[in-house]
Amino acid sequence: MTSALNRRRFLAAGAASAGAVATGTLTAGAAKAASPFEMKEWNQYLGAGVDDEPYGTPSDYEAHVVRRNVPWLTADSVSSINFTPLADLEGFITPNGLHFERHHGGRAIVDPAEHRLMIHGLVEKPLVFSLEDLKRLPSISRFYFIECAANGGMEWRGAQLNGCQFTHGMVSCCQYTGVKLSTLMEMVGVKPNGKWVMAEGADAAGMNRSIPMEKVMDDCMIAWAQNGEALRPGQGYPMRLVVPGFEGNMWVKWIRRLEIGDLPWFAREETSKYTDLLADGRARMFTWVQDCNSVITRPSPEKPWLDRKGFHMISGLAWSGRGAVKGVDISLDGGNSWIPADLEGPVMPKCLTRFNLPFEWQGQEMLIQSRAYDDTGYVQPTFAQNRSVRGVNSIYHNNSIHTWHIKPDGKVENVQLV
Template sequence: MPDRTTTDGPTINTTRRGFLAASTALVASATAARAATPDPLITEVQEWASGLGDGVDATPYGLPIRFESDVIRRNVSWLTADTISSINFTPIHALDGTITPAGCAFERHHSGAIELSKEDYRLMINGLVDQPLVFTYADLERFPRVTRTYFLECAANTGMEWAGAQLNGAQFTHGMVHNMEYTGVTLRTLLNEAGIKPEAKWLFVEGADASSNGRSLPLDKALDDCMIAFKANGEALRKEHGYPVRLIVPGWEGNLWIKWLRRIEVTDEPVESREETSKYTDTMENGTSRKWTWVMDAKSVVTAPSPQMPITHGHGPLVITGLAWSGRGPVAKVDVSLDGGKNWHEARLAAPGQPMALTRFYFDHDWQGEEMLLQSRVTDSTGYVQPTKTQLRAVRGLNSVYHNNCIQTWWVKPNGEAENVEVS
């Protein structure tokens, strides 16, 4: 990043133009570190140290300061026919820690983000139950409540990279993921209220929007750890994340996390809806396809340095950081390679891994301007080790779209610029 203390407006380093600006700043800051003349930012009284800032009424609900206006969700416009049935990407390259702020957490809609008020909200439970029920939003707030943190990853995250390195930025290759702290009610509690009949094996869960996105969910999973949420990161869900109520399916693909949840049907068979047959199935080399591939396997990515986050500070201490997660339990460890997977070094976890939640890792490196083929590799609590793309392709071929959890490589050049590459 260019030296932000002297930059008024937002800076975006995703383009060649932006990178050039960044490279110039690299030289500048490297010399500034040895400057003999006093820094006017210290020796001169600055405007902010003399005048007054905003009052408490200026921003009843705040957005990030304008200098951060490049840290936003981005769309890849050629990917889908329309922005209404489409997806955008979390700016994971520019975030740290593990909680994703709701305002930049990626969105995926099938018929657009709808406005559904709490007053107009109804949740129905029907099917193989003792008593079909209808709840209002107010009813849901009276059930015993839980608060839990989980990642949500779209099954198509990194899907555009199956056939080859394609998009130059962690936001675009890995940004269909977010991690929030949810508050709500477990499905076990809700379903108990209606009474599940013994022959029940599945749920069909459905949203209130025009796509009426519906998925079949095994009852065992529902009773194990699924919940409905009405709060995320402490506040009401955002419209784009399913306000007022969405489904939480820990560790499983995001398409199952029905937004604007309006109905839970208890059944003995799956529905085989459009979203679980024609989509979200994985076609193998021989043309047959896996279905019901719900679990998101262990995955990690270096978020910085990365193509959108070039090294701009010259040689010496460099923080290499990234995210790791697994749909099958907590992250056990993360290794970082600087040489394309020849040798690995164990990274430091910011906190012990939590089940089905993002884990932040750091690797502190003394960078002397050498080229790096930067990779990260997670091992989860089951002992599963994140595979290479070659390993995945050996099993699944080149026709898959979903569930690409391969090791990512960033080629970091001597000038600090980084590029998405594949390595042997």
């Protein structure tokens, strides 16, 4: 009985895979012309039991929803970045398996029994914590986005990558559980001249960044869980730093050390990298905050309207490292006029916020944009505004208003305007 059932399932899966190869994607029913109203295998035969998949995985029909890399961006995929498939996500939470990854020395596999967090330097009493130690402390769970400072960095000179996964996918949003850094700082007793904290990872890159004490005491955390389960190795298992609203590079993964000092360290990742070169040759440093930003995820190059005239939901994501998203406006004419979109909620500070706008499409050509503003009054700028201050060589912190060109056939292209 069992082997016959497995065989039938295997054959069905094989047919689905063959269909996927033929069409290039695995979309429910796309490869088969059969009617949904005919008898299906799943209408008749038993499915798998509860023991076949101790840790659940997505449907085979969602196999196209994966992180992707841009191979030409970096010298080696070990020190590189992949992108979250934003167009296929709903709500504001990024599933752990789709969270973008950026490593400087590869995805470290750390044995928690052999891992410690040391806090020392300008403190009354240096301390070392195991993961078990940290889990005994009072913990909090908070929703925050994390965004690589280089998100959108390939678009400074012009439209380059045709997909919101690649133009904006260096952002994710999760619920993090861990201990507030202020709790740990109180335990070690920071000396009065302790104004900076250097965070360092245990991976082969030994990633280190300087963080001002004011931010450390405000809302930073050492997290061990993400979306209710242990951090994934790619996100710093067994523990990582959470620096809400600040660039992702500061969220040191596999964190093993916090040194308290009176001055910043000017580490490689805050001098050679993650500084913003301006047109006049000067460079900004310590550009920590991720500016208010947004992107329409549907329609997008990945989610075209393809001759489907009629009702559509325009939907996207907005965020601000300064606070909460207060609103998002949508333009259909390349920024000449704007319509307030609906925020779906919950709206939380330093967290992705979904926006929507219902729209009746008659097949007309459009240049659609989203423009977010936050509760500090900051309004997302245009490319022209950002370039007028920064030029086109700063790589990081591109939060310019983004444009999708909706063509009469419903195809969607990444374009830039004047």
